[in-house]
Amino acid sequence: xxxxxGTETENTERFYVSERFSHPSTERLEAFVEEALDGADRAVxxxxxxxxxxxxxxxxxxxxxxxALGDLPELExxxxxxxxxxxxxxxxxxxxxxxxxxxxxxxxxxTRGWAAAAAVFALPVIGTTVLVAWLLAQPGVSxxxxxxxxxxxxxxxxxxxxxxxxxxxxxxTLAVWAAQAAEVVGTAGAGQVGLALVMFATLTAGxxxxxxxxxxxxxxxxxxxxxxxxx
Amino acid sequence: xxxxxxxxxxxxIAQAREGRESAFRELIRRYERPVFSVIYRMVRDxxxxxxLAQDTFIKVLNALDKYDPSYKFSSWIFKxxxxxTVDHLRKKKPETLSLEGSPHARxxxxxxxxxFTPVDTSGSPEYYAESQEIGSEIEAAxxxxxxxxxxxxxxxxxxxxxxxxxxxxxxxxxxxxxTYIHRGRNELRKKLEHLR
Numbered sequence: 001x002x003x004x005x006g007t008e009t010e011n012t013e014r015f016y017v018s019e020r021f022s023h024p025s026t027e028r029l030e031a032f033v034e035e036a037l038d039g040a041d042r043a044v045x046x047x048x049x050x051x052x053x054x055x056x057x058x059x060x061x062x063x064x065x066x067x068a069l070g071d072l073p074e075l076e077x078x079x080x081x082x083x084x085x086x087x088x089x090x091x092x093x094x095x096x097x098x099x100x101x102x103x104x105x106x107x108x109x110x111t112r113g114w115a116a117a118a119a120v121f122a123l124p125v126i127g128t129t130v131l132v133a134w135l136l137a138q139p140g141v142s143x144x145x146x147x148x149x150x151x152x153x154x155x156x157x158x159x160x161x162x163x164x165x166x167x168x169x170x171x172x173t174l175a176v177w178a179a180q181a182a183e184v185v186g187t188a189g190a191g192q193v194g195l196a197l198v199m200f201a202t203l204t205a206g207x208x209x210x211x212x213x214x215x216x217x218x219x220x221x222x223x224x225x226x227x228x229x230x231x
Numbered sequence: 232x233x234x235x236x237x238x239x240x241x242x243x244i245a246q247a248r249e250g251r252e253s254a255f256r257e258l259i260r261r262y263e264r265p266v267f268s269v270i271y272r273m274v275r276d277x278x279x280x281x282x283l284a285q286d287t288f289i290k291v292l293n294a295l296d297k298y299d300p301s302y303k304f305s306s307w308i309f310k311x312x313x314x315x316t317v318d319h320l321r322k323k324k325p326e327t328l329s330l331e332g333s334p335h336a337r338x339x340x341x342x343x344x345x346x347f348t349p350v351d352t353s354g355s356p357e358y359y360a361e362s363q364e365i366g367s368e369i370e371a372a373x374x375x376x377x378x379x380x381x382x383x384x385x386x387x388x389x390x391x392x393x394x395x396x397x398x399x400x401x402x403x404x405x406x407x408x409x410t411y412i413h414r415g416r417n418e419l420r421k422k423l424e425h426l427r
Binding site for chain 2: 026027030061062065066068069070072074075076077078081082084085086088089090091092093094096097098100101104
């Protein structure tokens with residue numbers, strides 16, 4: 001039941017019938033000129049127009065305005081516009097671009113994708129939890145015993161790993177250089193050590209500046225809002 | 232050699248993301264006129280329009296990696312042009328605008344350098360003169376509209392953007408955009424009454 005007592009269809013028909021005798025609104029005539037009315041709507045306005053010279057004149061005026069606005073030319077920026085833009089655009093090297101594209105491909109693009117990735121990464125945790133629970137359920141296995149066994153196992157692995165790393169480092173050229181550098185520093189005077197520290201600080205500051213220019217600064221220019229996504 | 236003419240915006244963007252400068256230039260070629268036109272009709276100052284259009288392209292092209300291809304590129308670039316221009320206008324109170332050049336121009340040369348005469352060179356000399364006159368009248372009338380009506384009218388009538396895209400670009404509800412365009416047309420009809 002519609003607001004005027006009839007069904008929605010009946011009310012629509014009444015509206016159309018009444019429009020044959022009263023003038024359509026300007027919005028409706030604009031929609032007519034835009035060809036945005038559907039078949040039935042269009043027929044009603046068409047039928048009114050055949051009998052109403054005022055509305056015919058209004059439609060003609062709207063058509064003229066639409067045509068005049070549509071005829072306005074697109075304007076062109078001055079020569080060299082593209083060059084001026086490109087001077088400030090960062091075009092990445094193809095290798096970096098490929099690396100970034102690969103990262104984009106492997107990075108989940110939707111909530112569902114992230115959920116799947118999280119599930120994959122959660123599998124080892126879930127597996128370990130299930131294993132521990134199962135072990136604790138076995139007769140003769142206590143939590144304290146399992147903890148002692150587990151920490152001993154991890155401790156052994158850490159010690160073996162650390163020994164391997166130490167062996168590798170101590171036999172490397174890097175270790176020889178480090179020993180030589182320590183010897184030089186040990187025998188150097190305060191002035192030499194100071195000079196070395198100043199050089200080190202200068203190089204560090206230079207590196208930080210270069211990193212800032214190349215990695216972080218362009219991103220600050222990217223505060224761009226998208227319709228429903230923010231860059 | 233890639234023939235960009237045949238490629239869609241999304242394909243050109245894919246090429247740009249691979250580090251091809253020519254693809255960046257193709258995007259500029261495709262959008263420099265529409266973007267510049269909309270900005271110019273919003274601010275009515277050639278130099279300023281160039282700066283704002285330049286800023287728009289720099290922002291867009293430096294952020295192509297973040298572009299979501301499920302959205303239309305045209306909506307995105309127009310939205311950034313809108314935001315860049317509106318940010319500028321917010322910082323500075325809009326002034327009465329003139330087709331005769333920048334309101335900041337102090338000399339005739341400066342005024343000429345910042346002015347525009349929309350020209351349609353098609354047709355006969357009579358048509359050319361007439362269309363130039365009518366075009367100037369319409370440009371002047373558009374310039375007197377409220378900025379939000381002006382932008383909506385230009386996007387719909389000159390750039391041919393659909394209502395929903397304009398709503399996205401201007402970050403307004405669809406109904407508000409339709410109202411702005413309707414009111415803008417009404418004002419234009421009143422302003423151009425003398426041409427009937």
